[in-house]
Amino acid sequence: MTPLPILYSFRRCPYAMRARLAIAVSGQRCELREIVLRNKPPEMLAASPKATVPVLVLADGQVIDQSLDIMRWALQQHDPEGWLAADRATLDSLIAANDGPFKRDLDRYKYPNRYAAEHAGDDKAFAEAHRSSAARWLMELDARLNGHGWLCGASVSLADMAILPFVRQFAHTDAAWFAAQPWPNLLAWLARWEAGPLLVRVMGKYPPWQAGLAGVEFPPIAPPPTEF
Numbered sequence: 001m002t003p004l005p006i007l008y009s010f011r012r013c014p015y016a017m018r019a020r021l022a023i024a025v026s027g028q029r030c031e032l033r034e035i036v037l038r039n040k041p042p043e044m045l046a047a048s049p050k051a052t053v054p055v056l057v058l059a060d061g062q063v064i065d066q067s068l069d070i071m072r073w074a075l076q077q078h079d080p081e082g083w084l085a086a087d088r089a090t091l092d093s094l095i096a097a098n099d100g101p102f103k104r105d106l107d108r109y110k111y112p113n114r115y116a117a118e119h120a121g122d123d124k125a126f127a128e129a130h131r132s133s134a135a136r137w138l139m140e141l142d143a144r145l146n147g148h149g150w151l152c153g154a155s156v157s158l159a160d161m162a163i164l165p166f167v168r169q170f171a172h173t174d175a176a177w178f179a180a181q182p183w184p185n186l187l188a189w190l191a192r193w194e195a196g197p198l199l200v201r202v203m204g205k206y207p208p209w210q211a212g213l214a215g216v217e218f219p220p221i222a223p224p225p226t227e228f
């Protein structure tokens with residue numbers, strides 16, 4: 001039997017989440033190896049020396065080590081919900097704005113103390129400035145969602161699933177503040193996805209993989225474990 005592709009993943013990483021979302025919807029099967037970021041397995045580093053998750057190693061040895069490329073690979077095998085159907089330039093520009101400026105603001109909002117070199121010691125003011133900057137972009141997303149439900153129209157797209165894990169992180173940083181903002185379409189978009197079955201399928205909790213152990217088959221057939 002052909003071995004399954006191997007996916008090195010970290011449960012909470014939004015890049016790994018977007019890859020798992022696409023793999024799960026596409027129905028591709030793989031062996032998931034949960035990793036610990038501060039103790040990455042040598043097998044993963046040998047496959048991809050840049051040392052970020054997700055990394056997908058195909059059965060023929062080909063390595064795909066950018067989350068968007070993994071999404072596209074999975075959806076090119078099978079795209080039952082039409083995530084790739086939207087205009088390519090629109091998808092690319094939305095995702096680039098997320099992965100660039102929004103992610104930069106998100107990191108600084110969440111972890112201002114990690115960026116001490118960029119500010120004069122006032123973590124709170126620094127975090128709030130980046131929250132405001134991110135919020136301007138989220139207001140644009142809210143406007144795009146108005147009357148449609150999804151970022152590229154009436155049906156879900158690659159951009160929604162590539163961006164939602166990051167907006168979720170932003171939302172959970174200060175949930176009360178987030179919920180009080182005037183972006184009803186954005187709140188509904190996030191809430192609908194968080195309540196849906198796909199997110200649950202990709203958020204199973206697995207023990208870290210070690211050489212010599214089998215990884216877990218992904219996506220899970222039954223509801224995934226929430227504890228291990």
Ligand SMILES: N[C@@H](CCC(=O)N[C@@H](CS)C(=O)NCC(=O)O)C(=O)O
Nearest residue numbers: 013014015037052053054065066067
């Ligand atoms: N451009 C990469 C970024 C992936 C990335 O930065 N992942 C983070 C985790 S969320 C990571 O592995 N960081 C390395 C580390 O923390 O050691 C992709 O899209 O796959």
